[in-house]
Amino acid sequence: MSVTSTLGNALSGLTAASKAASVVSSNIANATTEGYGVRQVQTTSVSLNGQGSGVQVVSVSRNVNEGVLADRRAADAAYAQAATLASFYGSVEGAIGLPGDEGSLSSEFSQFEAALVEAGSRPDSDARLANVVRAAESLAGTLNDLSADIQSERLEAEKEIARQVDNLNTSLAQIQDLNGDIRLQIAAGNDPLGLMDQRQVLIDQIATIVPVSVVDRDFGQVALITESGGVLLDGTAAEISFRDVGLITPDMTVASGGLYQVEINGSPVDSTSPNNPLKGGSLDALFEIRDELAVSAQGDVDAVARDLIERFQNSAIDPTLSAGEPGLFTDAGALVDPANEVGLAGRIELNARVDPAKGGEVWRVRTGLGATSPGDPGAGGIILALSDALSEPKVVASGSFSSIPRTAAALASDLLSTIGAARQASENEVSYTAAKWETLRSLELEGGVDTDAELQKLLMIETAYAANARVIQTVDEMLDLLLRI
Incomplete structure (x- = not known):
């Protein structure tokens, strides 16, 4: 894997993590907003010429239990x-x-x-x-x-x-x-x-x-x-x-x-x-x-x-x-x-x-x-x-x-x-x-924003973001070393 592809993978990871953090923050901010549907980021891996080229955000979906609703x-x-x-x-x-x-x-x-x-x-x-x-x-x-x-x-x-x-x-x-x-x-x-x-x-x-x-x-x-x-x-x-x-x-x-x-x-x-x-x-x-x-x-x-x-x-x-x-x-x-x-x-x-x-x-x-x-x-x-x-x-x-x-x-x-x-x-x-109505409303709210789960996601996103940032930092150090040779 080239230094360029490594940098590209890390940058795509930062982008995906940033988008995921934005969605999680929106979910937490709207935990009590009437009519709000929980957002979820859909991602997929990207390959180029048979080689991994990072991650891509496909969409942000709105999850609502239509039957309960x-x-x-x-x-x-x-x-x-x-x-x-x-x-x-x-x-x-x-x-x-x-x-x-x-x-x-x-x-x-x-x-x-x-x-x-x-x-x-x-x-x-x-x-x-x-x-x-x-x-x-x-x-x-x-x-x-x-x-x-x-x-x-x-x-x-x-x-x-x-x-x-x-x-x-x-x-x-x-x-x-x-x-x-x-x-x-x-x-x-x-x-x-x-x-x-x-x-x-x-x-x-x-x-x-x-x-x-x-x-x-x-x-x-x-x-x-x-x-x-x-x-x-x-x-x-x-x-x-x-x-x-x-x-x-x-x-x-x-x-x-x-x-x-x-x-x-x-x-x-x-x-x-x-x-x-x-x-x-x-x-x-x-x-x-x-x-x-x-x-x-x-x-x-x-x-x-x-x-x-x-x-x-x-x-x-x-x-x-x-x-x-x-x-x-x-x-x-x-x-x-x-x-x-x-x-x-x-x-x-x-x-x-x-x-x-x-x-x-x-x-x-x-x-x-x-x-x-x-x-x-x-x-x-x-x-x-x-x-x-x-x-x-x-x-x-x-x-x-x-x-x-x-x-x-x-x-x-x-x-x-x-x-x-x-x-x-x-x-x-x-x-x-x-x-x-109370029973169905409770079921509906259970499918709504779970702030505890969202905070757990945020910790995972933070870890992923830090890891991708560390990859970029490593690539930067490698390039600096090459330039000093």
């Missing part, structure tokens, strides 16, 4: 979906309130029932009659507020859908640009790995909204396909659009034309279809809340309101009522129309005839809504009939309740139980998906 992204979507649903059920349960809590639906029913019992024992007491009116008005107001809270949840879901659609479009456009930049860098022989790290972070953000699979394309590019086969990105990004509204009322649905679905490249997406291309993830959960869960909850609350109104619009309870006249509770002043039940909980109100704020008289609780004079102060028959009607077991005419007869208070408790059970189930799903 794909599973973790699926767990991201499942967790986001479960957490979104759990949050909705928790909010509705909080709006209904727990038994014993001030202002809860169960407490309002209990206070109204207690007020009727107290007034029945002393029908001559205007204070007790006024207490019945206040309790009834408070109960109707609680149902009004509960209906408003449910529609508020729908509106919040609507706003969040619009925000997430904007995020999807932005992220997809950025990934499309990164795909193009990566292609250009590879074609130019430059390092595209930093761009791939940025792309991974963006794909992770999309995966919480919509679960996606990543399909490799030529020149380092990727395509994004949803679990149901929808193409979000393949060369060019899909255009996802959504038209949100500023106000949602109980009667507004997609079928009625009051609400809108997402469109992909101008084609509407049916969020209720098993083949929904955006199924899974937080976006799917938001549509489920807006179009199904909140609608069902509103239907059950409306059923409670209808049951309450119908219990008292009966001339057998109040003989002073004429045909077509509402009882103690009304649908915005009128009788209940079963064909117009949607949103009833938001319209239920106390009959104006007993409401002093609307020109009514509290003594009509005792003498009847159609009475024109206070009548006998000691007559408590109508009050007792009202109390009996409230506590009479009845089969609910609507909603998702079973056909078991219930008192009004029991119906309110069953409403809370239904929502509470759904909340508990959704929270269990959150716990399960969170545990699964």
